[in-house]
């Protein structure tokens with residue numbers, strides 16, 4: 001990494017004394033009360049009042065009938081995937097995944113936990129390119145994917161960085177093709193979306209909906225996640241699977257594969273203490289996003305976009321993207337990178353290095369799944385059709401790969417809700433200096 005502190009472009013900028021995080025937990029005190037109560041009453045287990053209470057409170061907040069508290073968002077996504085797959089393809093043998101021999105359309109620019117459950121269940125993820133308006137699944141690319149793979153019946157959709165995707169279009173396309181939707185709202189708890197004229201929460205937009213309380217999320221239990229549904233049958237199935245699939249017998253009796261995925265009553269206590277502060281956190285995150293937008297407005301960059309008419313993000317992470325003509329050369333290998341500085345230009349890796357040198361944490365945009373070594377052999381569909389093999393000099397067309405482009409030009413900015421406006425101003429100043 002360059003010696004930014006001795007680079008004359010950054011003269012006069014003081015390093016932060018305490019690190020500014022990308023997004024860290026923010027406790028308020030109520031969490032302690034519920035955790036203490038669980039310990040004092042000896043309910044230190046995967047049953048207890050905190051679990052019952054938080055399931056009801058989250059279901060009421062989101063506007064679904066049932067919430068099932070689980071150990072993490074990934075567990076919720078796994079059971080949601082299994083449930084949807086069973087509905088489509090029937091129960092699998094205990095040694096086989098429910099998606100064996102089936103393709104599933106998946107968001108491409110997301111964290112891999114969204115879509116790994118497809119592989120857990122022996123399915124084959126087909127990645128659907130991203131659009132520029134919300135940085136989420138492109139309905140156009142999804143339509144193309146159904147042309148190429150009309151047999152597909154399951155779609156996994158995530159809302160990146162807390163910004164709802166184009167769900168009305170995506171739902172309409174899925175309805176046309178009789179496909180089920182797994183909604184990954186892990187990053188978007190508290191974000192709102194106007195579906196057919198009615199405002200609803202993310203976490204209600206699929207047939208099988210999931211949220212996360214991971215430590216970096218908008219509210220946290222240190223870990224934890226939930227499966228959300230209006231179906232009592234589905235809620236009960238997930239509850240059963242998450243507690244080792246015990247049958248109603250006096251002994252351990254099993255007719256289905258089980259998992260140990262239930263949330264602990266201690267974690268539920270932390271989430272219970274956090275939920276009343278969700279709106280406060282969203283307001284703080286929104287103020288951060290708006291301060292970046294204002295502070296960076298004279299640079300050749302844009303903030304991560306959202307549909308102002310039909311959505312209200314939770315602003316979990318503020319991100320920016322550098323205009324193409326202001327991109328300084330930058331290349332990335334599998335684990336390393338290289339860039340050069342040019343006057344009036346910069347690159348995500350230079351900005352990330354610069355803010356890191358002064359004591360703050362940013363992050364590259366989530367590397368799209370179709371670019372991940374593990375999924376490189378999987379199909380990738382763009383608005384133009386098959387997105388693989390487009391570097392071939394004999395093929396016409398733009399070869400546009402929106403996810404790769406956002407990954408190349410974008411970055412996640414420090415978005416911690418405990419960051420003060422003065423600290424944020426300093427980060428904004430560092431970013432300005434990168435473009436000098």
Ligand SMILES: Cc1ncc(COP(=O)(O)O)c(C=O)c1O
Pocket residue numbers: 072073074075077110111113114158184186187211212213214223224225
């Ligand atoms: C989009 C997305 N999906 C799923 C997850 C997994 O959630 P968890 O960490 O609670 O397992 C995360 C984050 O961790 C995420 O960002």
